[in-house]
Amino acid sequence: MAPFANLALLRTGMACLALLLGGAGALAFDLQGHRGARGLAPENTLPAFEKALRIGVTTLELDVGMTRDGVIVVAHDPRLNPDITRSPDGAFLTGPGKALTEMTLEELRGYDVGRARPGSRTARAFPDQTPADGARIPTLEEVFALAERLGARDVRFNIETKSSPLPDAATPEPRAFAAALAKAIDKAGLRERATIQSFDWRTLMALREIAPDIPRVCLTSEGSFDTLQRGKEEGSPWLGGLDVDDFESVPALVAEAGCTTWSPNFRNLTEALVDDAQDMELSVVPWTVNETEDMARLIDWGVDGLITDFPDKARTVMATKGLPLPAPVAP
Template identity: 30%
Template sequence: MNKPAIFAHRGASGQFPENTMRAFEEALQSGVNGIELDVQLTKDGEVIIIHDEKIDRTTNGQGFVKDFTLAELETFDAGGWFSSKFEGERLVTLDKVLAWMQKEGNHLLRLNIELKNDQIQYVGLEDKVLALINKYDLQERIIISSFNPFSLQRVRMQNANIEIGYLIFGMPDNALWIAKEIGANAIHCEAPYALSAYGEAAKKAGYPLRIYTVNAEDEYKQLMKAGVEVIMTDFPERFN
């Protein structure tokens, strides 16, 4: 039985402030196979790593990401909300993380970039992300995912080879059909889908399953038996 690859969900976000360099560095030290992170666009068109469309939950600021320039966003504290010992952590750009992935010792790490354009339509997000990936020549180590199939279709139209993961929530009966239509390589789903007849059909059709967000050992064991490809977790040290 093959063990699934372990991806740190927003970095090692169970113990460190999510989507920060500290969370990514700690995930790397724990021995993960990959890191999952989320990207949006700033007011001045920079690709910044943050999950929510608003900065309220994970910084000491308030408002929508899209309404701030990168310079403005970099002034906010992105660690103190998690714990006072992480005060001073900042939001980070995708450019910085891709440069970090080229450092010695990081050469086996994979990166799952989720395009957060299912609530807000960030015009040009796909182009900018692909340009950064090309800048650092990291295409072979990147997975691009999104809940927005039209966004993934735009990625595929621009790049025939980069790996694409179609993100789904719940148990949609058309996920496999959409994955085929948009040229996805895998389906990113929750555990119930992976353990259902839908998940079995997807695997038989040649679509690996990558599961979010698994933090319990019993669920991990179930999914390992089911033959999923990737487990995304907030606590990567539990499964390495």
């Protein structure tokens, strides 16, 4: 990348050229709607995914867990979250609910996740969310079916395994989780449109063996939530047996893990790290970028995509940068 004085300008120009030639293909900027479009609709619900598709995204980003009866369901938290969950009697939970792994799909269906609890952190963070009373935690199969029903046959799915190596995490066993997820993707015939991401690289290592042709995305975070844990003698439990201190850079660590994409917390990213990762043929798609100033800066650095709660804002920034926009699904 050194021969180019302005990598961001070059990449923007190449993307625009690809669009003019009839398809951006691999050069397309990857706009990912985080948990659907969490800033605008209740997270990880069918209304949120439909909202993202109507706005126009390249990829639906979503989280998955697994029920006691082995069904892959779309939810961020390993336990029912009282900020967004109402019990069958219509009242918000008063504390963390049961773990998904302790519940059957039929039991889970009794809970409403279509609105944030008034005054909760979620409600304060996303005041423009349109409630969708009656929304249930969907299965992954239902999300796939929604995209098919709406005619979104090019949209991709970036699926995060909500797994944790920490004690009492109440998340599925990594290999069984990975196998069930690969089976669900295969059942839908979507291997060519799916990526699997995780902070818990144990699931990614398992998928490397179970379904090596499904691209994997290494999520990382440094700060109050730290998955790298530099300088820790026994290494980080999040990295699937690897140790960040054994590598010259985080991109080198990610490449060794066998991921094709690195998704860091955008606050941990620098332009030099973007260049370093792309020199290793890694795509760089930071999370979760919600302010237009941050979006513009990262695009100028040449990132390959963004994960955002506000795909509508991101489209506006992309347009000002001359990037091709993914087509919205027609009403």
